[in-house]
Amino acid sequence: MVSGNRYTGGKGSEAEENFTVQLTNPMLYDRLYILSAEYSVSVEYLVNEAVNRMISDVDFVRSLRHGKTESK
Numbered sequence: 001m002v003s004g005n006r007y008t009g010g011k012g013s014e015a016e017e018n019f020t021v022q023l024t025n026p027m028l029y030d031r032l033y034i035l036s037a038e039y040s041v042s043v044e045y046l047v048n049e050a051v052n053r054m055i056s057d058v059d060f061v062r063s064l065r066h067g068k069t070e071s072k
Contacts, residue, residue: 021047032046032047
């Protein structure tokens, strides 16, 4: 289950997105909470970082399909 809610505050503040995701893997749920406690960061932060990383990886693979590479 995934649900979403979008809110845009006034005075030029950033848009806030609220989503609910049901984790169907109990081990994933446990690991998130263990990592959260171990590193003193919120579960929401860990989930945001994980989603950001996944999207970045997907974009990278898509760019490889199109023959694009980044020079650093």
